[in-house]
């Protein structure tokens with residue numbers, strides 16, 4: 479028998495996560511394996527912010543979930559010999575038995591002299607979040623100003639460095655002076671600010687007077703809103719942390735100001751007017767008769783009194 483331990487979670491975390499929310503449970507795992515089974519012992523485990531999640535995202539799971547790097551300590555599966563290092567989504571467990579090895583993955587790169595823990599960080603889920611989030615979604619170019627908060631965290635620290643490699647000017651925000659020193663001295667960030675000591679606005683006056691082209695948000699909240707309200711450059715790109723649905727559905731949220739497209743208007747109107755004339759594009763107008771009806775028409779907009787376009791007939795035509 480192996481004494482296996484795992485951490486259980488509450489159905490929901492209320493407010494700040496507290497250690498007392500988690501309970502350590504012991505169980506005996508039989509070492510008497512069946513054909514195909516693999517007994518694994520965790521070598522490295524990970525804690526990530528998403529583990530607070532609940533509801534449909536995690537379903538009925540009672541054990542804290544997440545990835546692990548484990549070693550095979552007993553096996554009846556030829557694919558996973560004794561001592562093999564494997565990645566799994568086995569959660570916060572010291573030991574587990576894989577029934578057939580299908581839930582185990584070899585480390586997908588050559589570790590060389592690296593610690594296997596990198597498969598949970600820089601060369602794991604957080605590193606890939608940084609890589610795909612930045613390189614695939616935000617299209618960094620040389621000369622862009624890239625701002626990342628949570629900059630000394632698992633994702634943020636990689637985002638900043640990948641952005642530097644693309645030739646961006648990189649600004650990081652983190653919560654201690656030591657973290658900021660690390661970002662600047664060792665990771666090569668151009669600027670790093672302790673958000674507990676300096677206002678965003680003051681920091682960006684010196685670091686990004688023309689605005690930020692790429693904002694990789696790891697925090698959400700006021701920081702996010704202030705960035706969007708005041709500090710983004712024209713055509714800026716944002717990885718947001720405000721709503722998990724945006725992330726899960728990989729939504730693209732793009733701003734548009736129609737006047738920027740007026741140079742293409744003639745073409746668009748030619749196409750649309752044809753559709754209107756053919757009855758393939760229908761429209762309705764809520765007509766207010768007389769110039770003195772303008773306030774009524776205007777107020778009506780905020781009460782839903784118009785269907786289609788509210789227009790005012792001010793005089794006769796022709």
Ligand SMILES: NC(=O)c1ccc[n+]([C@@H]2O[C@H](COP(=O)([O-])OP(=O)(O)OC[C@H]3O[C@@H](n4cnc5c(N)ncnc54)[C@H](OP(=O)(O)O)[C@@H]3O)[C@@H](O)[C@H]2O)c1
Pocket residue numbers: 526527528603604607628629630631632633634651652653654657695696697719725
């Ligand atoms: N979209 C995806 O697929 C995906 C994947 C992975 C992670 N994420 C998200 O990316 C974000 C960063 O993840 P991570 O793994 O890098 O996290 P992490 O390494 O755990 O970093 C968290 C850091 O954020 C800072 N922080 C915590 N609470 C804060 C607050 N209220 N205000 C400001 N800073 C705060 C802390 O550093 P300071 O000292 O600087 O405050 C903390 O060390 C998380 O929101 C995570 O959910 C998304």
